[in-house]
Amino acid sequence: MDNRTPLKKGLFDEKDGGRLHGNQCATCKRVYFPPAPFCYDCLGREMEEIILSRRGKLYSYTIGRMPSTHFEPPYALGLIDLPEGVRVFAPLIMTEDERYRIGMEMELMIDELWQEEDQHIVAYRFKPVS
Template identity: 65%
Template structure:
């Protein structure tokens, strides 16, 4: 990440291979949580390990915002993406200007600027459609 960029939150993602989400896996029952959980919400185990999530998943649902929000100029899209690890991730989607979203389409995570704060680029994860995918 460049000098003028900061992650929106530490430990959520890294930039390897275009961006990867970092999750927590329960060492007892194997349930995976994103963002990481302090303990397993399934079996209450406290022993969790970090795992890397798949970069691709399927769009479960989405919404187009048509009113200005604090950080995102309209129109903007947010969505829920189901990853193969059994995790449903809420995230901004790539700008909707040239894109049409469809439930079930294949999506890929990437790292992008979310907004600027005090001259710093605040970086986070977003999803975009996989070209030629489905």
């Protein structure tokens, strides 16, 4: 765990298998991830930090087939709708045997994405619920 560095601080932690940190407008209750500095809907300034659900439904996804800086193709990226009414963009676990389907149930995990020198860069991704 020593050299584990979050890709971005304050977005997630590793408790209970991984949790995403969002926030919610105190006035209209709209939920944001990543956390918003103020509510884009009602312009409310009072935002409360919340922990988001670990499971959601796959809204859409794409398979990357071109090399990218940190991911070997093929790799999968998806949009997951969480019960709080927020849509999260995240890398997905690439599965050889199981194909992604719109609407399938997905679960959050915290995973190493790549290494930089001696640092293991960790972030959130989603995998199909087995």
